[in-house]
Amino acid sequence: MVATMALEIFAQQTVNGLILGATYGLIAIGYTMVYGIIGMINFAHGEIYMVSAYLAAIFLAVLHFFGLTSVPLLLVAVLLATVFVTALYGWFVEKIAYRPLRHSTRLAPLITAIGVSLILQNYVRIAQGARSQGIPSLLQGSFVLPVGDQGGVVQITHVQLLIIIVAFLSMAVLTFIMQQTSMGRACRATEQDRIMAALLGIDTNRIIAIVFVIGAAMAAIAGVLVSLNYGSFDFHIGFITGIKAFTAAVLGGIGSLPGAMLGGLILGLAESFFAGFVNSDYKDVFAFSLLVLVLIFRPSGLLGQPQITKV
Amino acid sequence: MGHPLLTQPLLTAILVLLLTAPVSGLVLDGYDFNLRWHPPLWLTLIAFCIHWMILLFKRWRFGEKTGKPSPWTRISSWGSRPSVHRLAFFVLPVVGLVLPFFLGKYGLTVAILALIYVLLALGLNIVVGLAGLLDLGFVAFYAVGAYGYALGHHYLGLGFWLSLPLGALLAACCGIVLGFPVLRMHGDYLAIVTLGFGEIIRLVLNNWMDFTGGPNGVRVDFPTFFGLEFSRHAKEGGIPIHEFLGIDYSSNTRNIFIYLVLFLVVLLILALVSRLKTMPLGRAWEALREDEIACRSLGINHVTVKLSAFALGAMIGGIGGVFFAASQGFVNPTSFTFFESALILAIVVLGGLGSIPGVMIAAVVLTVLPEMLRDFSDYRILVFGLAMVVMMIWRPQGLVRARRPVFQGRKG
Numbered sequence: 001m002v003a004t005m006a007l008e009i010f011a012q013q014t015v016n017g018l019i020l021g022a023t024y025g026l027i028a029i030g031y032t033m034v035y036g037i038i039g040m041i042n043f044a045h046g047e048i049y050m051v052s053a054y055l056a057a058i059f060l061a062v063l064h065f066f067g068l069t070s071v072p073l074l075l076v077a078v079l080l081a082t083v084f085v086t087a088l089y090g091w092f093v094e095k096i097a098y099r100p101l102r103h104s105t106r107l108a109p110l111i112t113a114i115g116v117s118l119i120l121q122n123y124v125r126i127a128q129g130a131r132s133q134g135i136p137s138l139l140q141g142s143f144v145l146p147v148g149d150q151g152g153v154v155q156i157t158h159v160q161l162l163i164i165i166v167a168f169l170s171m172a173v174l175t176f177i178m179q180q181t182s183m184g185r186a187c188r189a190t191e192q193d194r195i196m197a198a199l200l201g202i203d204t205n206r207i208i209a210i211v212f213v214i215g216a217a218m219a220a221i222a223g224v225l226v227s228l229n230y231g232s233f234d235f236h237i238g239f240i241t242g243i244k245a246f247t248a249a250v251l252g253g254i255g256s257l258p259g260a261m262l263g264g265l266i267l268g269l270a271e272s273f274f275a276g277f278v279n280s281d282y283k284d285v286f287a288f289s290l291l292v293l294v295l296i297f298r299p300s301g302l303l304g305q306p307q308i309t310k311v
Numbered sequence: 312m313g314h315p316l317l318t319q320p321l322l323t324a325i326l327v328l329l330l331t332a333p334v335s336g337l338v339l340d341g342y343d344f345n346l347r348w349h350p351p352l353w354l355t356l357i358a359f360c361i362h363w364m365i366l367l368f369k370r371w372r373f374g375e376k377t378g379k380p381s382p383w384t385r386i387s388s389w390g391s392r393p394s395v396h397r398l399a400f401f402v403l404p405v406v407g408l409v410l411p412f413f414l415g416k417y418g419l420t421v422a423i424l425a426l427i428y429v430l431l432a433l434g435l436n437i438v439v440g441l442a443g444l445l446d447l448g449f450v451a452f453y454a455v456g457a458y459g460y461a462l463g464h465h466y467l468g469l470g471f472w473l474s475l476p477l478g479a480l481l482a483a484c485c486g487i488v489l490g491f492p493v494l495r496m497h498g499d500y501l502a503i504v505t506l507g508f509g510e511i512i513r514l515v516l517n518n519w520m521d522f523t524g525g526p527n528g529v530r531v532d533f534p535t536f537f538g539l540e541f542s543r544h545a546k547e548g549g550i551p552i553h554e555f556l557g558i559d560y561s562s563n564t565r566n567i568f569i570y571l572v573l574f575l576v577v578l579l580i581l582a583l584v585s586r587l588k589t590m591p592l593g594r595a596w597e598a599l600r601e602d603e604i605a606c607r608s609l610g611i612n613h614v615t616v617k618l619s620a621f622a623l624g625a626m627i628g629g630i631g632g633v634f635f636a637a638s639q640g641f642v643n644p645t646s647f648t649f650f651e652s653a654l655i656l657a658i659v660v661l662g663g664l665g666s667i668p669g670v671m672i673a674a675v676v677l678t679v680l681p682e683m684l685r686d687f688s689d690y691r692i693l694v695f696g697l698a699m700v701v702m703m704i705w706r707p708q709g710l711v712r713a714r715r716p717v718f719q720g721r722k723g
Contacts, residue, residue: 035499039499040499041499041502041503051334054334054339055333055334057339058333058334058337058339058344059333061337061339061342061343061344062337062344064342065343065344085329085330085333088326088329088330089330092326092330096700097700097704100704101703101704104703104707105707106499107439107443107445107664108703108707109703110445110499110502111656111660111699111703112699112700112703112704114447114653114656114696114699115657115695115696115697115698115699115700115703116696116700117696118650118653118692118693118695118696118699119693119696119697119700121692122690122692122693122696123334123335123693124334126335126689126690126693127334127335127338127350128334128335128338128339129338129339133339134341134342135342136342239649243503243506243507243510246503250503281518282514282518284510284514285511285514285515285518288507288508288510288511288514289507289511291503291504291507292492292504292507292508292511295493295496295500295503295504296492296493296504299495299496299500
């Protein structure tokens, strides 16, 4: 009986961990791409994710107000609108806070990034109020799968299934864009050598802006999905989720796209197992400790290349 | 195409309207929403005006080529003149020592807070400003100092005077413990690890109910002065200070005492830091900030130099924490959030990375100003964020530019 219980918990935590990890992976893409291309940690990325959660709820309310009731249509419309406005946020932040500092010291953009995250957090708090907000659950119901031979079950809700599908679909699309299109090629060229890419006629400023837009769009997808899954959010969520997504990016190897997804999944699973089997109060401590340990012992991550300092 | 002075701001305005209309125009109310016209329209108008003014300003700057120094440069160069320093050296301590006797109860609390932030900013200034190590978890050392005193008092019965050096030592040890593994890291990774460390400390303080009391916090006894107590009636065997001095009891006496001790400690630390800045160690910090590889090839031991910066900064943060606990009489984890780290960083950045007078002015201004503008307290953090961004773009060296020690050759 005990074995079945443990197996059941194990299976359920695996499912939860994969879903958590998929969203971490989506947000981590923003960190990893920006770091790859201009070598800075976009500290405000977590707040972009937070803004997208609010946008999703607002668009849902507005569309509902105008009489749209079909669930698939609502989902697609909310997703598209949220991704569009969030991407604009990403573009605007890059343009105002980071572009003027392109040739400044390393510390400067990091400090403006903290400033931007304080601004976004408090702008949302003042505009929408400090209490936590809710989002109606559009998709209800779940699949129940049997586990083991003693009648254990594991539950996967429809929203969770949607998260997995959308996350992997957007990863596939992004990989296709980066590998096959001319824009993707320009991105990779800029990442390898910005000056050389500029000499070859690539508008590197535009490419950097595009990278910020892509990162924000991915964070927006995660924002919509996570809000639908949990049903509530507040203006604080960006901070913790941002750091965890950054942990995922570092774990997978910062600068590497598949690494971000892999890191996200590993972190999601690890956190989920820790919460399920050890102690759920300390799961944030566990994630932060993992971050510190990875940065100390393997700063290049699982799939990244070690950095070589040239003199 | 219209006039560039109008089209560009118009585009910005449209963009800002698009961005702010959903978030500030449609306010969530349960699963429904309320419409608000004013906030997005105001923000759009402000964005238009700002962009327009920037364009005008640029045009005006290009027209004039007189080579006159801007008013800012004049103010900051005035601030770094030796005669001004000498004047400040004599006047400020006297003003600071006399000040508490004229402040009311509320003013005294604000003054103590301002001094604590001066301490914290001086500490972080060593790590970020001088050694160039971006530490986003500085509040951890502040917490170690405060909790060191609170828990030391609670479990071991340690008093304020013993806790002060012990808290400082404990925080310095934490600084070294954190410093060791992060030695190899460069700027951004270091920032994230220190941030993680700060959060770990806060979360542990919050979750370890049996030892720290969790969110309920710990009560702290107020300090004594050579065994004299500041309460109305002393505990068994003690003498309250107002009876000893023969004055009327006033709850202010305690705060004046804390203020004076704190002020002396700030002066001491100030002397220490400004001495260190011109000593070999301080120069090694700044050299390491500028170019680590060059320093190491010249034989500077980067391990001891970085660790000393971490330890010294942490020690000063720890002292700030002990004073915080002593003045509040109570500590709990909500005082040590990431926002506190960001605030101290904002002070150091706004004052001018590496500039001791600038950082001190910024610390006083940024703690006193919000108290005076209580009505706008909602916008306080928003303004901090804006100031950090604007400052980095417009004046990355801060309000008062750091003065480099220069030795002039003998004349003739």
